[in-house]
Amino acid sequence: MLNKKQIRFCLDTMERMFPDAECELVHENPFELVIAVLLSAQCTDVLVNKVTKSLFAKYKKPEDYLEVTLEELEQDIRSIGLYRSKAKNIRKLCQVLLEQYDGEVPNTIEELEKLAGVGRKTANVVASVAFGVPAIAVDTHVERVSKRLGICRWKDSVLEVEKTLMKKVPEEEWSDTHHRMIFFGRYHCKARNPECPECPLLVICREGQKRMRKEEKERQV
DNA sequence: CTCCCGATAT
DNA sequence: ATATCAGGAG
Numbered sequence: 001m002l003n004k005k006q007i008r009f010c011l012d013t014m015e016r017m018f019p020d021a022e023c024e025l026v027h028e029n030p031f032e033l034v035i036a037v038l039l040s041a042q043c044t045d046v047l048v049n050k051v052t053k054s055l056f057a058k059y060k061k062p063e064d065y066l067e068v069t070l071e072e073l074e075q076d077i078r079s080i081g082l083y084r085s086k087a088k089n090i091r092k093l094c095q096v097l098l099e100q101y102d103g104e105v106p107n108t109i110e111e112l113e114k115l116a117g118v119g120r121k122t123a124n125v126v127a128s129v130a131f132g133v134p135a136i137a138v139d140t141h142v143e144r145v146s147k148r149l150g151i152c153r154w155k156d157s158v159l160e161v162e163k164t165l166m167k168k169v170p171e172e173e174w175s176d177t178h179h180r181m182i183f184f185g186r187y188h189c190k191a192r193n194p195e196c197p198e199c200p201l202l203v204i205c206r207e208g209q210k211r212m213r214k215e216e217k218e219r220q221v
Numbered sequence: 222c223t224c225c226c227g228a229t230a231t
Numbered sequence: 232a233t234a235t236c237a238g239g240a241g
Contacts, residue, residue: 025237041238047228048237081226085240119239139237158238182237191235192231 002150006204007168010149013200014180017188021179023129025049030105030130031097032056037125038089038117043080051080062094062103089117107131120159134174138162141185142178148189148207 024045025036074087112123124137152164196208
């Protein structure tokens, strides 16, 4: 596990690598953001943006999603995976927004998490990006990067990873850190071919060093 | 835990 | 061919 100084080194290095990291889901308001993040489960941002471009042109308000049939909505988001459950969740979510929140998106993590298709991670993203609530959403990238670097333990659950990050990162840096870790995971410390040889964090990364040793060993065979 | 699931990179 | 992608619900 990394100590305080090493974690500081990680945060500073990621800031240098990705100074402008921010939410890459294209949206113009909190409602569009909720839909976009809900759609982004197990799917790349690039594809989500491709779909929401036409989707948001057709559906502006919660009412719009309820005026078409479920099948039509499914077809409009079909190129995204998991489209049947996502279409159902969007409709449930829109119903609740209209019935309980006057058509507006709630601005607390607790309220957001109650919405259909909105779990811990999505609630954190929306609260943080749309409403400036300090939060660290732990997605696949944040989890992988935290575990590889040794910020948390391999066996930790996503909730434990989130708790650890909130404890070890100053609150005023939560939002930026969250986005930088995603960029770091998406473009550098990738799931498949992490760029360990050129990684400025290799000096403190046990997983990276392990991978380098393994590569060296295979080269000798 | 399993299921949902198409697009893309490797 | 297979792993992976800003996960969540049952």
